[in-house]
Amino acid sequence: MKILVCISKTPDTTAKITFTDNNTKFDTNGVQWIINPYDEWYALVRAIELKEKDPSATIHLITVGGADAEPIIRKALALGGDEAFRVNADSHDSFYIASQIAAIAKEGAYDLILTGKETIDYNGSSIGGMVAELLDLPYISLASKFELDGSKATIIREIEGGEETAEVNLPVVVSAAKGMAEQRIPNMRGIMAARTKPLKVTEPIAVEALTSVTSFGLPPAKAGVKLVPADNVDELVRLLHEEAKAI
Amino acid sequence: MSVLIFVDIAEGQVKKASLEALSYGAKVAEQLGTSAEGVVLGTPKEDLAALGKYGVSKVHHVNNPALDHLDAQVYTKVIAQVAQAVSATVIIFPIIWMGSPLLHVFQPG
Secondary structure, three states: OOOEEEEEEOOOOOOOOOOEEEEEEOOOOOOEEEEOOHHHHHHHHHHHHHHHHOOOOOOOOEOOOHHHHHHHHHHHHOOOOOOEEOOOOOOHHHHHHHHHHEEEEHOOOOOEEEEEOOOOOOOOOOHHHHHHHHOOOEEEEEEEEEEOOOOOEEEEEEEEEEEOOOOOEEOEEEEEOOOOOOOOOOOEEEEHHHOOOOOOEEOOOOOEEEEEEEEOOOOOOOOOOOOOOOOOOHHHHHHHHHHHHOO | EEEEEEEEOOOOOOOHHHHHHHHHHHHHHHHOOEEEEEEEEEEOOOOOOHHHOOOEEEEEEEHHHOOOOOHHHHHHHHHHHHHHHOOOOEEEEEOOOOOHHOOOOOOOO
């Protein structure tokens, strides 16, 4: 079985978010990068678990990014995975990125393509669906459980107010949500091994980006708490009505 | 030209997020000077004509029990067909559990 896991780098959750170029670009100065948690904890670790059950399985990783994405992909290789691809391109357009992944995936004829349900920076939730469509494969999103029996996968996915169980034959594209696996920390052996695992850098295929960001904005600062004296009910009602617009 | 809004139903009921999407789609259509139309897949238990009050002038209903459960590949093809039939220039999905897998699965062109 061949598994492809899509890996994205995202800013650490403690990173200070600022913008440059008239608020059109994310300022990456001094930002600490991590593997997108949904890609790491759920998609990659589940792939590793599947390989532990079936040692004949191979896990390939893919990221679309510049050379600055390499520490992230090496860290992912330290957790597990046999080899990695880096498509040498920097883009925030989902269709562009999905097209790059689909091009590599097509050549590799993978049985299972795993993504995180979203990245924690742009929260697009787009890549899995687009890759599936580009490869004309079934797509199951928001999977919280993934079990494999031969070539048939049983997947539990989150839906509003409950869960849904789906059965699908491989090959399939799956986006992984919380519950799929437990976070792991790379051990020393994995870190050492990752240094010599193949990391193939390929140039992107020619695809047009379909979206561009016109500007970013930070959420408004929280207003804090307003204290109203217990005997001033009129003021409380006025605030709830005029400011909070709750009544 | 039109704005097409995907209306998500669960167990026959139109989801609240879809009503928001309809109102939003109607406003977008107004800005573009075109019509807003909804698309419903599967077998709803509600009167779909009532969706008119959220600003859509038409609701396309693909009535097939096979569409009662989400299959992203099938849904995508059906919605794409409807989108082409009505020459939709904007397609709107509510962001909810069911909407998200469909949100981006369209191949442009």
